[in-house]
Amino acid sequence: MKHIVKILSLLVAISAFWIGLLQAAIVPRSYTWLLPIYFVVSLGCYDLLMVGIGLMQFPTCPQEAVLLQQDIAEAKDFFKHKGVDVGSD
Amino acid sequence: MSEPIGEVKTTKEARVIDRNETKGEEGKHKYSIIVPTYNERLNIALIVYLIFKHLRDVDFEIIVVDDGSPDGTQEIVKQLQHLYGEDRILLRARAKKLGLGTAYIHGLKHATGDFVVIMDADLSHHPKYLPSFIKKQLETNASIVTGTRYVKGGGVHGWNLMRKLTSRGANVLAQTLLWPGVSDLTGSFRLYKKSVLEDVISSCVSKGYVFQMEMIVRATRKGYHIEEVPITFVDRVFGTSKLGGSEIVEYLKGLVYLLLTT
Numbered sequence: 001m002k003h004i005v006k007i008l009s010l011l012v013a014i015s016a017f018w019i020g021l022l023q024a025a026i027v028p029r030s031y032t033w034l035l036p037i038y039f040v041v042s043l044g045c046y047d048l049l050m051v052g053i054g055l056m057q058f059p060t061c062p063q064e065a066v067l068l069q070q071d072i073a074e075a076k077d078f079f080k081h082k083g084v085d086v087g088s089d
Numbered sequence: 090m091s092e093p094i095g096e097v098k099t100t101k102e103a104r105v106i107d108r109n110e111t112k113g114e115e116g117k118h119k120y121s122i123i124v125p126t127y128n129e130r131l132n133i134a135l136i137v138y139l140i141f142k143h144l145r146d147v148d149f150e151i152i153v154v155d156d157g158s159p160d161g162t163q164e165i166v167k168q169l170q171h172l173y174g175e176d177r178i179l180l181r182a183r184a185k186k187l188g189l190g191t192a193y194i195h196g197l198k199h200a201t202g203d204f205v206v207i208m209d210a211d212l213s214h215h216p217k218y219l220p221s222f223i224k225k226q227l228e229t230n231a232s233i234v235t236g237t238r239y240v241k242g243g244g245v246h247g248w249n250l251m252r253k254l255t256s257r258g259a260n261v262l263a264q265t266l267l268w269p270g271v272s273d274l275t276g277s278f279r280l281y282k283k284s285v286l287e288d289v290i291s292s293c294v295s296k297g298y299v300f301q302m303e304m305i306v307r308a309t310r311k312g313y314h315i316e317e318v319p320i321t322f323v324d325r326v327f328g329t330s331k332l333g334g335s336e337i338v339e340y341l342k343g344l345v346y347l348l349l350t351t
Contacts, residue, residue: 047265054260061321
């Protein structure tokens, strides 16, 4: 099934649960009304947290730039000996 | 956006393709490496050298799809053909810049391998990772092996903090909305089984990097087995091109499109 249908079904299920909670009044209604807001805010916070963690752990590879320059020099040298004119960047 | 061309395979057919291709002969694989180029006179020679260096015992061909570069890219490719052989380097040029997706389709038509690798020509994708792609595919019989820059062992060089932030934010947003099953959605260093690439590409209609996202998301939806290998990405063009507001808008539009249509 399409992804959007999956997401909408999930939202419908959550909404049904929420309405059920409202009607059953196990939890005081004043809290239950705010649950959707809590849900959206937590999701937003979770996503922001993932962005922050990802940013801190962002893998960098400065040594790769050096290795690349070495590879480029090696390749240019090879082509010079084979008579292929690669010119310059 | 225009209609997708060709037939779209169902998830069940995708699983059949996955299974059938385990029956292929071990060790008799050929890899067609498609490299779209535009003004990559120097880089294409470097890439060809590095591919030959790192794929010594592998049967492969390099398909250069050049979009009428004015800088002499095609002349260099012809010289490389004299050096390495016209059966190893295929020049399949086009008259003018026609876009990445169509470049892959064009290259695919001339591919004689049973696997297809797509990679960028600007040396941000290093051919030294090709053996790890091949190894991963042989170990797992995956339909697609995609390079990821965002896991341990991978990485990016040449991005400032702002660029990393947008990349990370875009990735988290895409993960939340699309559940794509891969860590690097916009990466374009990938190995496909040829039949899988033909199937997926026929149902994609986006342009630019959204096209890369669409390919991997559609492949996930169709149930293809996708594996990842870490790659490093050295961005040498970032300084010259900025990630502006219009690109962010394009990205968001692409996300919504993928959310609704995949």
